[in-house]
Amino acid sequence: MATVMIDLKRLGDVKAPAGFAERVLAQAGVADSYAVFQTVLGPVHVAWSRLGVSAAMRVPSSADFEKWFRKEIGRPLVRAVPPADLIKKIQDQLDGRRRLRFDLRGLTPFSQAVLEKTLTIQRGQVRPYSWVAREIGHPAAVRAVGTALANNPIPYFIPCHRVIRSDGVIGNYGGGGPEAKKSILTLEGVQLKRLQDLARSGLRYEGVKSTKIFCFPTCWHGRRVREENFVYFHDEGEARRAGYRPCKDCRPAVA
């Protein structure tokens, strides 16, 4: 009698196999999965959930990535075999075609708004921090925009490098400092020298003489305009007084 009871108790002390909890959490969609992908940027750790890509980081080791993810995102993380189409989608996204969905849960609504706005900035273009702040309805929160972008959990994919200071200083960059930011922008076709020369002279907008529309420098609509057909403005008032209206695409001011 007694021994059977003891044995039964021991049967109750059996432990679940290693990694069991993580597998269950991933299946339920509560934990995120991650894998290392070879990309144009080199090896990148990318995490995803059922809602989309939730984090990406260039870190030396998976242990670092797991630690960082747990601290920043706060959900459990499991290494997994990625879905077959994910690698292609990641490559396309980095090539400038938007194919990925992102999971920004766990970030504040403000940060989410900042990152979603930043996603709309096309390759080859840049916008000032103050533009992001105004577009999301918090025109005074320029510094907070900077903080939100500095803590972007998915750099490169959400192009925080395309947001720069309006005085032309490239500003810091979580993904490898100002130099990395400059080289990525150059790679994307931004003429940094022109941009910075303009900013240093205090010229924030470019207007096109024929259309009487003013844009942010790097706006797509100015891509085929010859230099002699541009006029430059220090601020919105100056542009409007000269009879120019803001571009409806890059929205340097509310139209």
Added chain:
Amino acid sequence: MEGTDGVFERLVHDHQDRIFALGLALTGNRHDAEEVAQDTFLRAYRALATYTPERVRELKQKAWLHRIAVNVVRNRMRGLRPRLVELNGSEPARGASPEEDALRRIEIDELASRVSALPARYREALVLRHVQDLSYAEVSEALGQPVGTVKSNVHRGLKMLRGESNGHGDD
């Protein structure tokens, strides 16, 4: 949404060993035990998502999970012939030294397969009471049976396990 995920994460960590052990005792092998435990938690997650916060707060997690697990096992067994016990091919266990572990594992797996061979009604009652250490009240709640029925089933189960009755003609 976040609330459910947080509750679920704690639920899995708090109860994974208990529910795996339950699966092992009810199915008799580690492979099925892991599947049962996984199914149990996934069902629990789906259910949690539909519960109001009050209901989640007042949930008696242990009894609730046991009830789900028992149902998962019942559903799996339905229409299945009793299977031969797999002794190898299961996941490595955590803890203790390898030799001690291996010995214990063989003993435990052997016991689990003997328990799992008991007729369902005795097995369920016996396992919840003596393997999982639930009170009679909790077992009664998990199985949806009166306490008296549970007590007598536990007793019969123990007797069969000790070989005093082979159970034929009882079920």
